Amino acid sequence: MTTLSVHLVVALAVLTALAVVVAALSRLGTARPDAVAVARAVGQLALVSLVLTAVLGRVVWSLAFAVVMLGVAVATSARRIGAGRAWPWVLVAVASGAVPVLVVIFASGAVPWTGPAIVPMAGIVIGGCMSASSLNGRRCFAALREERDTYEGALALGLEVPVAIRLVISRHRSESLVPGLDQTRTVGLVTLPGAFVGVLLGGGSPAQAGAAQLLVLVGLLAAQTVVVVVGSWLVERGRLVPTDLVAATRRRGGPVEPWPAEGAQPGLR
Incomplete structure (x- = not known):
């Protein structure tokens, strides 16, 4: 089991240097972000470790911490897709996948209703929904920007705005589920994900580790599927739309003038 030691410090330093040096030499432009990300991770995990020491002892505080995680996930996703003002709808999409799955996991008794179980399970599921x-x-909005002619052609034929948007984004939705599908298909053959390794390091048997990982993977697959379906539905109705694609939402639940002027920069970062 990994412990706080000089060996851990050395390993982290070498791995960070490897990422930064390779990025710098290859001119990827991520050397500085890599270093900042590592520094943030160290600080955030140190703070979280201190908080969890107090939180895990009581279910109510563990639930409060899960709500905080949900808030951070929503803010991160909204910023990533350039829809900061539409964060309530991002919350609807993320929660629609995370909440039902967590209810099933705990209500079924598959995972005990305790602080040490609530926080990691909620973190895994909410993190998957955020991704x-x-x-x-990102994929749906990129498609709307790239396939403007398809959208406008559908409107010219008399189709309603939600239907026109669906024509553009429908074939791109499943791409968001590829990482989860690949991980589920290859688990145990290509990778041993975190839940499996965590149970083993915690002293559990391989059978217990396999059961925990299976529950996590299937739960993530269900949660992410719901998030994609609900999120796409909100996009179709003009509720979840980035700043650069929406001018108004007065026409049957969709954007009236969804494309920016020529040369305008998209809001994604």
Whole structure:
């Protein structure tokens, strides 16, 4: 089991240097972000470790911490897809996948209703929903920008705005689920994900580790599928739309003038 030691410090320093040096030499432009990300991770995990020491002892505080995680996930996804003002709808999409899955996991008794179980399970599921929301939003919005003619052609034929948007984004939605599908298909053959390794390091048997990982993977697959479906539905109705694509939402639930002027920069970062 990994412990706080000089060996850990050395390993982290070498790995950080490897990422930064390779990025710098290859001119990827990520050397500085890599270093900043590592520094933030160290600070955030240190703070979280201190908070969790107090939080895990009581279910109510563990639930409060899960709500905080949900808020951070929503803010991150909204910013990533350039839809900061539409964060309530990002919340709807993320929560629509995370909440039902967590209810099933704990209500079924598959995972005990305790602080040490609530926080990591909620973190895994909410994190997966955040990724699905971001991937789906980025891909759908990119398609809307790239396929403007298709959208306008559908409107010219008399189709309603939601239907026109659906024609553009429908074939791109499943791309957001590819990482989760690949991980589920290859688990145990290509990778041993975090839940499996975590149970083993915690002293559990391989059978217990496999059961925990299976629950996590299937839960993530269900949650991410719901997030993509709900998120896409909100896009179709003009609720979840980035700043650069929406001018108004007065025409049957969709953007009236969804494309910016020529040369305008998209809001994604």
